[in-house]
Amino acid sequence: xxxxxxxxxxDVDGAWAAAIGGLDGxxxxxxxxxxxxxxxxxxxxxxLLQASANAYTQTLNAGQPRELxxxxxxxxxxxxxxxxxxxLLLALDARSNLGQARLYSREAARKLEGTL
Numbered sequence: 001x002x003x004x005x006x007x008x009x010x011d012v013d014g015a016w017a018a019a020i021g022g023l024d025g026x027x028x029x030x031x032x033x034x035x036x037x038x039x040x041x042x043x044x045x046x047x048l049l050q051a052s053a054n055a056y057t058q059t060l061n062a063g064q065p066r067e068l069x070x071x072x073x074x075x076x077x078x079x080x081x082x083x084x085x086x087x088l089l090l091a092l093d094a095r096s097n098l099g100q101a102r103l104y105s106r107e108a109a110r111k112l113e114g115t116l
């Protein structure tokens with residue numbers, strides 16, 4: 001799993017961390033090129049992913065979200081669900097390429113799905 005995460009960070013312009021988390025908020029595996037608390041990133045984004053899933057399925061009747069992108073002033077995060085209990089988090093900086101993030105994250109999620 002670590003090899004896939006490391007490669008994902010290398011492949012996506014502006015990516016500085018990639019991690020696999022559970023919807024319970026626990027970090028499964030992660031790789032970062034900066035000094036960052038991946039446990040905190042996973043915990044916070046698991047809650048956001050669950051809230052969006054509840055809104056889409058229960059309130060909007062739109063089905064499960066297939067991806068989630070959040071952009072802040074100093075942090076952008078792309079989330080790609082893996083099965084029903086896990087997700088892939090890709091942390092990006094201001095010069096990131098969202099198209100690359102989506103493409104390579106989907107590919108990595110498919111590869112990781114078999115190991116989870």
